[in-house]
Amino acid sequence: MSRDRGPEAGSDVSSEAKSSSRGRKKPLVTDKPARKAASQALPIIPLKELVVFPRMILPLFIARSPSLRALDEALAGDSQLALLSQHENQHAYPDSGQLPRIGVLAQVLQTLRLPDGSTRVMVECRSRIRMSRWIGSDPCLKARFVGITETSPPLSPEQDVLVQLMMRQFEHFMQQAHQGFSEMVEHVPTLDDPGALADMIAAYLPCTIPEKQIILETLDPVQRLEASGRLLSRAMELMAIENQIHSKIRQSIDQHQKEYFLREKIRAIREELGEESENENDGYRAKIEAIPQQEAREKAGRELARLEKMPGMSAESGVIRTWLDTLVSLPWTPEDSKPISLAVAAKRLEQEHYGLDKVKDRMLEYLAVQELSGKPPHTVLCLVGPPGVGKTSLARAIAEATGRKFERIALGGVGDDAEIRGHRRTYIGALPGRLIQALQRAGTTHTVILLDEFDKLTKRYSGDPAAALLEVLDPEQNNAFRDHYLEVPFDLSRVLFLCAANITHTIPRPLLDRLQLVPLSGYTEAEKAEIARRHLIPRQREQAGLKGTAVGLSKAALTSLIQRYTRESGVRELERQISSVFRWLARRKLEQGKVPKRIDSAAQLQEILGPPRYTESNLESEATIGLVNGLAWTETGGSVLPVEVALSPGKGKLLTTGNLGDVMKESMQLALACVRQRAAELGIDPERFTTTDVHVHVSEGAIPKDGPSAGIAIATALASAFSGRPASARHAMTGEITLRGRVLTIGGLKEKVLAAFREQIDTVLIPEGNRADLAEIPPEVRAHYLGLR
Numbered sequence: 015m016s017r018d019r020g021p022e023a024g025s026d027v028s029s030e031a032k033s034s035s036r037g038r039k040k041p042l043v044t045d046k047p048a049r050k051a052a053s054q055a056l057p058i059i060p061l062k063e064l065v066v067f068p069r070m071i072l073p074l075f076i077a078r079s080p081s082l083r084a085l086d087e088a089l090a091g092d093s094q095l096a097l098l099s100q101h102e103n104q105h106a107y108p109d110s111g112q113l114p115r116i117g118v119l120a121q122v123l124q125t126l127r128l129p130d131g132s133t134r135v136m137v138e139c140r141s142r143i144r145m146s147r148w149i150g151s152d153p154c155l156k157a158r159f160v161g162i163t164e165t166s167p168p169l170s171p172e173q174d175v176l177v178q179l180m181m182r183q184f185e186h187f188m189q190q191a192h193q194g195f196s197e198m199v200e201h202v203p204t205l206d207d208p209g210a211l212a213d214m215i216a217a218y219l220p221c222t223i224p225e226k227q228i229i230l231e232t233l234d235p236v237q238r239l240e241a242s243g244r245l246l247s248r249a250m251e252l253m254a255i256e257n258q259i260h261s262k263i264r265q266s267i268d269q270h271q272k273e274y275f276l277r278e279k280i281r282a283i284r285e286e287l288g289e290e291s292e293n294e295n296d297g298y299r300a301k302i303e304a305i306p307q308q309e310a311r312e313k314a315g316r317e318l319a320r321l322e323k324m325p326g327m328s329a330e331s332g333v334i335r336t337w338l339d340t341l342v343s344l345p346w347t348p349e350d351s352k353p354i355s356l357a358v359a360a361k362r363l364e365q366e367h368y369g370l371d372k373v374k375d376r377m378l379e380y381l382a383v384q385e386l387s388g389k390p391p392h393t394v395l396c397l398v399g400p401p402g403v404g405k406t407s408l409a410r411a412i413a414e415a416t417g418r419k420f421e422r423i424a425l426g427g428v429g430d431d432a433e434i435r436g437h438r439r440t441y442i443g444a445l446p447g448r449l450i451q452a453l454q455r456a457g458t459t460h461t462v463i464l465l466d467e468f469d470k471l472t473k474r475y476s477g478d479p480a481a482a483l484l485e486v487l488d489p490e491q492n493n494a495f496r497d498h499y500l501e502v503p504f505d506l507s508r509v510l511f512l513c514a515a516n517i518t519h520t521i522p523r524p525l526l527d528r529l530q531l532v533p534l535s536g537y538t539e540a541e542k543a544e545i546a547r548r549h550l551i552p553r554q555r556e557q558a559g560l561k562g563t564a565v566g567l568s569k570a571a572l573t574s575l576i577q578r579y580t581r582e583s584g585v586r587e588l589e590r591q592i593s594s595v596f597r598w599l600a601r602r603k604l605e606q607g608k609v610p611k612r613i614d615s616a617a618q619l620q621e622i623l624g625p626p627r628y629t630e631s632n633l634e635s636e637a638t639i640g641l642v643n644g645l646a647w648t649e650t651g652g653s654v655l656p657v658e659v660a661l662s663p664g665k666g667k668l669l670t671t672g673n674l675g676d677v678m679k680e681s682m683q684l685a686l687a688c689v690r691q692r693a694a695e696l697g698i699d700p701e702r703f704t705t706t707d708v709h710v711h712v713s714e715g716a717i718p719k720d721g722p723s724a725g726i727a728i729a730t731a732l733a734s735a736f737s738g739r740p741a742s743a744r745h746a747m748t749g750e751i752t753l754r755g756r757v758l759t760i761g762g763l764k765e766k767v768l769a770a771f772r773e774q775i776d777t778v779l780i781p782e783g784n785r786a787d788l789a790e791i792p793p794e795v796r797a798h799y800l801g802l803r
Contacts, residue, residue, distance in 0.1 A: 056096040057084035058155035065226035067213035070139040077132040084154035093122040209235030212242040301342035310502040354385045359415035366411040396513035399534030402584020405514040413462035421452040426467035431477030436499035446499040459508040469515035536583025558596035574616040578626035634743040640735035643746040644727030647762030652769030659735040664707030672712030675720025685729035723760040725751030747779035759783035
């Protein structure tokens with residue numbers, strides 16, 4: 015519902031009474047007695063967004079042609095016309111159906127033609143009139159009107175009190191809302207007619223056109239005054255709320271000005287006393303000037319300028335100050351790389367890690383390229399291997415060998431790209447990404463950053479961190495890495511990135527394309543024993559508080575510990591068991607005052623650690639029909655996987671169990687088809703395949719299994735079951751089988767052979783195509799399997 019306001023451009027009427035906000039004068043109200051208008055034909059001027067009342071004198075601006083013709087007709091007669099308010103504020107000229115029946119008789123006092131063709135008219139509103147008959151609209155709107163006689167009967171005491179109350183309220187309203195119109199306020203006490211007072215109140219209230227029209231059409235003076243009083247009460251309530259809001263805003267502004275004045279005064283006093291410390295903003299300015307990156311320097315300068323204009327206690331100033339602290343604390347100035355001695359690096363790697371000769375060679379080659387080129391190589395090394403084989407310690411050793419700081423970022427479970435790129439400052443508690451935080455802690459770009467658990471990144475609805483790492487690990491792009499929090503480019507090209515993962519098939523292909531994989535296989539028993547003597551036992555002895563003692567484990571006890579209490583590719587579980595031994599020794603020293611010099615036997619280990627967790631071997635010791643040892647590769651290394659086949663009378667159905675994947679189930683179907691095809695060669699009656707149901711089971715059913723490399727083991731187990739000839743329990747085999755019986759190459763050969771070695775398997779059968787991979791197998795394992803095929 016539209017409020018009463020001045021008419022729009024091109025409208026018929028513009029009232030100065032409706033434009034107080036524009037500085038125009040309000041319409042005057044006369045106290046002349048209303049004169050009865052005889053029934054007569056009058057030209058009509060429709061008013062848009064305006065309702066006039068008797069006793070008002072106001073200017074009107076007339077622009078529409080029919081209204082100008084109505085004015086001319088009035089001036090040709092007695093200068094009287096009818097003013098009616100349009101029902102709807104439309105641009106089209108109204109007809110009889112769009113005009114009210116009650117309006118105001120107006121006397122034209124003065125006219126002025128304007129250059130734009132419109133006319134300014136000063137009119138005096140005389141009395142209310144009622145339309146009795148419509149005449150027509152050519153050449154102008156015209157109708158016959160009857161004057162409405164308004165009487166002022168004597169007022170009762172209650173009505174007299176109402177008039178006095180309304181006059182005081184209206185006077186208060188005018189003083190609050192129209193401070194510059196004192197002549198109107200002075201005129202209010204002279205109105206003792208309730209009808210005239212009601213008209214005057216309605217004329218000045220900011221209410222809607224329909225509400226004012228209702229006041230105009232209410233003929234009873236007291237009822238009209240009551241209706242105007244309701245509108246006046248509502249207007250005063252709205253004004254009180256508006257004043258309250260303005261008061262709160264003013265108080266807030268005054269408080270900020272007061273705080274600013276007091277801070278400036280305190281600063282001036284401190285300067286006079288000589289107690290003024292170095293200005294914080296000057297400190298920022300000096301650090302910003304030292305930033306060599308132009309875009310970062312300019313943005314920091316703009317943010318500092320904003321900070322200087324803000325009150326110190328505002329929330330935004332805290333956000334800017336935190337951003338500036340982060341920006342100036344970053345290592346923007348590149349440091350010269352220190353010369354790398356490959357001999358020192360090789361010695362350091364040898365001290366920290368036993369074995370892993372090929373991995374160490376690859377690391378030294380990587381460092382040699384960096385030394386010659388003066389910057390990290392374009393390829394990023396990714397150390398891939400089971401847990402506990404030394405991936406993190408290798409990365410730390412590289413940092414120490416090259417004189418770099420070391421920072422580790424664990425990416426396991428990270429599923430938001432904001433962890434890499436940072437959060438935008440629009441968020442509460444926004445922080446830079448983990449890369450920027452790592453460099454902030456290191457204080458230099460001459461840093462080794464290990465992205466650990468690289469294969470355990472996740473993808474969620476909030477973003478893909480793997481996609482964000484594409485830019486970080488690409489040497490062609492990371493020289494201008496933009497963190498969302500900083501919003502300026504930062505050079506990561508001098509940072510040496512290393513990655514560590516257990517597997518590679520979960521790493522996205524575009525990200526894997528930027529990595530150079532360095533596989534780390536499991537350790538043999540001899541390597542574990544040497545690692546324990548060189549590193550694990552001294553470290554756990556020191557942590558248990560027994561550094562000054564010579565207590566340790568004999569070779570036999572250590573071998574027993576490795577074989578009977580651990581079963582892993584790395585040495586993490588081995589270190590935990592050694593830690594348990596030294597904790598037991600530490601307690602014994604406090605309780606008895608002494609400890610044995612050495613743990614010599616398996617019996618002592620059993621007293622400390624309890625019964626052995628593993629026997630010599632979990633495999634069958636005798637040849638069994640339908641049982642063949644396969645070899646599998648897992649995230650934690652290799653393992654021996656027994657395959658069992660059981661036959662029963664039936665219709666040739668194949669049943670598979672053992673938590674198998676689709677690829678492994680297909681391998682079983684291929685193996686069965688291959689055995690059926692070669693039934694004659696194997697001495698098997700072909701009819702048995704149609705009268706016998708086959709059940710193939712792979713042990714450790716709680717562990718998911720998949721892959722084609724167990725195909726030859728499954729085929730051998732099927733051939734053994736159907737032919738009735740047992741397969742050797744001390745043999746193990748691996749290889750993918752085809753429908754025609756060919757055995758294809760497989761991956762993870764080193765881990766599988768090491769698993770067979772741990773299980774004391776006598777013979778391992780491998781595909782001919784994997785002969786070249788024998789060079790990766792440790793020498794002591796090759797020596798054990800002399801005649802390996």
